[in-house]
Amino acid sequence: xxxxxxxxxxxxxxxxxxxxxxxxxxxxxxxxxxxxxxxxxxxxxxxxxxxxxxxxxxxxxxxxxxxxxxxxxxxxxxxxxxxxxxxxxxxxxxxxxxxxxxxxxxxxxxxxxxxxxxxxxxxxxxxxxxxxxxxxxxxxxxxxxxxxxxxxxxxxxxxxxxxxxxxxxxxxxxxxxxxxxxxxxxxxxxxxxxxxxxxxxxxxxxxxxxxxxxxxxxxxxxxxxxxxxxxxxxxxxxxxxxxxxxxxxxxxxxxxxxxxxxxxxxxxxxxxxxxxxxxxxxxxxxxxxxxxxxxxxxxxxxxxxxxxxxxxxxxxxxxxxxxxxxxxxxxxxxxxxxxxxxxxxxxxxxxxxxxxxxxxxxxxxxxxxxxxxxxxxxxxx
Amino acid sequence: xxxxxxxxxxxxxxxxxxxxxxxxxxxxxxxxxxxxxxxxxxxxxxxxxxxxxxxxxxxxxxxxxxxxxxxxxxxxxxxxxxxxxxxxxxxxxxxxxxxxxxxxxxxxxxxxxxxxxxxxxxxxxxxxxxxxxxxxxxxxxxxxxxxxxxxxxxxxxxxxxxxxxxxxxxxxxxxxxxxxxxxxxxxxxxxxxxxxxxxxxxxxxxxxxxxxxxxxxxxxxxxxxxxxxxxxxxxxxxxxxxxxxxxxxxxxxxxxxxxxxxxxxxxxxxxxxxxxxxxxxxxxxxxxxxxxxxxxxxxxxxxxxxxxxxxxxxxxxxxxxxxxxxxxxxxxxxxxxxxxxxxxxxxxxxxxxxxxxxxxxxxxxxxxxxxxxxxxxxxxx
Numbered sequence: 001x002x003x004x005x006x007x008x009x010x011x012x013x014x015x016x017x018x019x020x021x022x023x024x025x026x027x028x029x030x031x032x033x034x035x036x037x038x039x040x041x042x043x044x045x046x047x048x049x050x051x052x053x054x055x056x057x058x059x060x061x062x063x064x065x066x067x068x069x070x071x072x073x074x075x076x077x078x079x080x081x082x083x084x085x086x087x088x089x090x091x092x093x094x095x096x097x098x099x100x101x102x103x104x105x106x107x108x109x110x111x112x113x114x115x116x117x118x119x120x121x122x123x124x125x126x127x128x129x130x131x132x133x134x135x136x137x138x139x140x141x142x143x144x145x146x147x148x149x150x151x152x153x154x155x156x157x158x159x160x161x162x163x164x165x166x167x168x169x170x171x172x173x174x175x176x177x178x179x180x181x182x183x184x185x186x187x188x189x190x191x192x193x194x195x196x197x198x199x200x201x202x203x204x205x206x207x208x209x210x211x212x213x214x215x216x217x218x219x220x221x222x223x224x225x226x227x228x229x230x231x232x233x234x235x236x237x238x239x240x241x242x243x244x245x246x247x248x249x250x251x252x253x254x255x256x257x258x259x260x261x262x263x264x265x266x267x268x269x270x271x272x273x274x275x276x277x278x279x280x281x282x283x284x285x286x287x288x289x290x291x292x293x294x295x296x297x298x299x300x301x302x303x304x305x306x307x308x309x310x311x312x313x314x315x316x317x318x319x320x321x322x323x324x325x326x327x328x329x330x331x332x333x334x335x336x337x338x339x340x341x342x343x344x345x346x347x348x349x350x351x352x353x354x355x356x357x358x359x360x361x362x363x364x365x366x367x368x369x370x371x372x373x374x375x376x377x378x379x380x381x
Numbered sequence: 382x383x384x385x386x387x388x389x390x391x392x393x394x395x396x397x398x399x400x401x402x403x404x405x406x407x408x409x410x411x412x413x414x415x416x417x418x419x420x421x422x423x424x425x426x427x428x429x430x431x432x433x434x435x436x437x438x439x440x441x442x443x444x445x446x447x448x449x450x451x452x453x454x455x456x457x458x459x460x461x462x463x464x465x466x467x468x469x470x471x472x473x474x475x476x477x478x479x480x481x482x483x484x485x486x487x488x489x490x491x492x493x494x495x496x497x498x499x500x501x502x503x504x505x506x507x508x509x510x511x512x513x514x515x516x517x518x519x520x521x522x523x524x525x526x527x528x529x530x531x532x533x534x535x536x537x538x539x540x541x542x543x544x545x546x547x548x549x550x551x552x553x554x555x556x557x558x559x560x561x562x563x564x565x566x567x568x569x570x571x572x573x574x575x576x577x578x579x580x581x582x583x584x585x586x587x588x589x590x591x592x593x594x595x596x597x598x599x600x601x602x603x604x605x606x607x608x609x610x611x612x613x614x615x616x617x618x619x620x621x622x623x624x625x626x627x628x629x630x631x632x633x634x635x636x637x638x639x640x641x642x643x644x645x646x647x648x649x650x651x652x653x654x655x656x657x658x659x660x661x662x663x664x665x666x667x668x669x670x671x672x673x674x675x676x677x678x679x680x681x682x683x684x685x686x687x688x689x690x691x692x693x694x695x696x697x698x699x700x701x702x703x704x705x706x707x708x709x710x711x712x713x714x715x716x717x718x719x720x721x722x723x724x725x726x727x728x729x730x731x732x733x734x735x736x737x738x739x740x741x742x743x744x745x746x747x748x749x750x751x752x753x754x755x756x757x758x759x760x761x762x
């Protein structure tokens with residue numbers, strides 16, 4: 001198997017192709033000098049024409065500094081490159097987007113911001129990837145302010161969108177409303193924080209975030225800036241205690257933390273019809289086999305169990321919609337439209353505890369998501 | 382014709398393709414997570430493996446700040462993009478190199494240097510393009526110091542290599558040796574300066590560079606840093622005066638300046654068998670029709686006259702050779718080997734005043750150049 005993996009990756013996984021022919025002097029004179037000067041002057045006179053006559057319209061940069069790659073941690077830009085190539089592959093295969101991997105030889109947030117600002121003209125969108133928290137928050141925020149193309153940190157918002165889509169469908173099964181449920185989120189890094197914010201947008205009021213010290217509440221010790229902000233917008237009941245304490249009575253558990261931190265007994269303590277999203281990879285917060293006797297609905301990040309929460313459901317269709325409209329930013333409404341579109345792929349007839357989220361290879365996902373995004377972009381333009 | 386040009390460029394001229402299939406969950410698990418983690422860890426443990434398992438091995442960045450695009454001047458990064466795409470096209474079509482255009486939204490040399498340093502991990506080489514002098518000198522010099530991949534400013538060295546190749550063959554026809562000839566170079570920007578340095582490497586002692594004020598010599602007024610340096614290494618006879626004065630008795634004229642600055646009478650004043658390279662584009666320093674009665678050999682930058690001096694003869698084969706050897710730098714010897722390889726394509730039997738340099742579509746060019754470069758890289762490694 002390992003040999004097979006290495007041979008598949010040999011030479012890299014992408015190539016760049018010409019879409020025009022330059023096999024004769026005449027063709028060369030049109031595609032390159034002197035013909036190309038006419039295109040350059042047209043764009044010089046009207047910058048928007050770059051969307052018509054260059055690759056900008058369909059090209060996304062997949063950018064990482066290699067600081068938080070998969071579950072491997074800070075392995076650096078060169079080691080991150082195969083992952084970013086894989087991501088670019090998925091952009092192409094699923095949504096016909098030309099994505100190019102850029103791996104950054106710096107971990108300084110200001111240098112990352114400036115570098116991305118400087119290379120932005122070639123691209124119609126920026127997909128940030130595997131950049132560690134809390135730096136990723138500042139980097140994304142600043143780039144959104146500076147750039148006139150969409151900027152998306154997939155680890156935050158891709159996860160949040162797909163979790164939200166799955167929660168929409170899970171709540172349908174147990175016949176509960178967002179406004180009535182209590183959600184406990186274990187892990188408040190990039191992904192956990194984004195999930196919490198998006199679930200609030202969905203209408204969930206009672207969310208308790210937990211780090212290694214337990215529930216986060218206003219005034220607790222050891223809160224960095226990011227957790228401080230979370231404390232302000234979550235846990236209105238000021239619940240205190242460990243994860244195992246605050247999970248009691250919760251309707252939904254969302255795990256984006258580490259392996260094997262819950263037991264069957266903990267799920268038993270949740271409210272009726274527990275929804276358990278144990279997304280730590282490769283080993284979930286609780287193995288599905290252990291949760292099964294107590295939970296009504298279980299989702300993981302793994303492809304070998306039902307209900308895989310996979311960002312691949314989000315980014316191809318989302319960027320397809322954004323690029324199609326030459327969108328200049330991504331709004332919360334676009335992300336929510338994406339989540340609702342993903343959820344909608346599973347019909348009421350199909351919906352069941354083992355099928356709350358579509359398969360990544362379902363071609364309707366990109367179709368429905370991009371349509372929903374185009375609709376929102378056009379109303380927000 | 383204009384309509385044809387615009388329709389050929391519509392949508393851009395490049396696309397990114399997957400070289401592996403990801404159509405099933407099994408394939409996805411190999412090309413992306415979890416399989417890709419094995420590749421990342423292998424590279425993390427041994428950085429050189431990036432050349433085996435990523436696109437780095439065959440990928441070149443074509444980078445411009447849009448400050449000196451073709452003859453159009455400072456038209457900015459977006460307007461430069463179609464030209465850089467065209468360049469990438471030629472890399473692919475002629476040498477099967479995956480080149481990606483990066484257009485920079487800054488003209489600050491330090492910002493350009495830092496940006497390129499930060500995005501370098503993805504690439505096996507950097508081709509700088511259409512960056513105005515004198516900033517291009519500092520940018521290239523610093524990047525060569527910092528980076529462990531080859532850096533090549535095509536406007537300087539590509540031109541110098543092809544001019545040198547053509548001079549080698551032209552001197553053969555008139556049966557003169559580099560050491561004996563006097564060369565006058567009109568225009569001492571990026572290209573002119575590089576030509577002068579390379580002709581010195583070829584063994585030419587008497588070179589007189591000219592700017593708008595005439596011959597450059599030590600102690601002359603209005604010499605910036607770059608011209609000051611040129612003054613030190615050229616014009617040993619301290620010739621003074623206008624271009625029309627110093628061209629008297631010269632064996633070779635090299636024009637990289639502006640249109641129609643010479644007349645037939647000036648060529649008549651040159652030494653026996655004048656060699657005239659009038660490369661200002663689109664209008665040469667002297668039109669071939671006017672030079673013809675007096676010059677033995679005429680070359681231009683245009684495809685509609687014999688002897689087109691075209692950088693396309695250099696960069697595809699040069700980078701092919703560099704990438705094949707995972708070269709970490711470009712030496713003067715590699716550039717000279719490239720010039721000699723280009724010159725060698727024209728056999729002694731074929732060589733004549735209207736054929737001193739091969740056609741850009743001659744497949745032997747990339748073949749011979751890359752072979753020559755690989756040979757030098759292997760001896761210098």
